[in-house]
Amino acid sequence: MVRILHYIIVETSNSRPCVGMKGGTAVLSSIYRRTGLVLALSLLLVNAAYSYTLLNSIVWSGNGHMYRVYSGSSYWGDAAAFASTVSVPGFHNGYLATVHSDAENAVITSLLTLPAWLGGYQPPGELDPNANWQWVTGEPWTYTNWYPGQPNDNRGPGSEQYLVIYTNGYWHDYPEATRPSFVVELNPVPDPASIVGLGAGLAGLFLRRRKR
Helix, strand or coil: CEEEEEEEEEEEECCEEEEEEEECCEEEEEEEEECCEEEEEEEEEEEEEECCEEEEEEECCCCCCEEEEEEEEECHHHHHHHHCCCCECCEEEEEECCCCCHHHHHHHHHHCCCCEEEEEECCCCCCCCCCCCEECCCCCCCCCCECCCCCCCCCCCCCCCEEEECCCCCEEEECCCCEEEEEEEEEECCCHHHHHHHHHHHHHHHHHHHHC
16 A cells, blocks of 8 residues: 545635645645635645555566566556555565566566556656656666557657556557556565675775785
8 A cells, every 4th residue: 555645626716616636745725716816724735545456476587576566546656656665575676667678578468457557757848759768767778669659649749758568568658647557576685695795705805905
């Protein structure tokens, strides 16, 4: 479960309320208009908790990483925030999945029953649908599997800046709207013995340099 903050704005004008909701920090603001003047009467923070269901999980021998597919309607940003909280025994540092080969794309596709968010995005303000795609991890963007004609900013320049993978394995650009599932990738926890060995090796290198 992850806490998602929502803006809830309640505006009363001439006795006719208008209610709007958008993903973000939750704010309840009652505004009354009299003779064109707007009086802010209250501001209330609200936390909304969302529950996601684990659909599938696998540890891929190709890199030793775990991939977990969760269902639950979610904005890309909310899915990314939840992914960063995921940790299971032997694995840590969760994030929306990144893809670097046909083999990895095929592994993720095999887990899907619904279209899902991946960890690809464009920075805000990018108007070229093909430019500046990035991974949430900062890894190089060297592999793609776009559906023919994608990415295309179908709703106008800069309108679709987040990455969705469909059940056929093809990628689509998509706006910051809700999708039914998302893929979380986790790194294996380093073996303590390997950490000790690395530390000993670095210490030995340092001592050898000191003796010169």
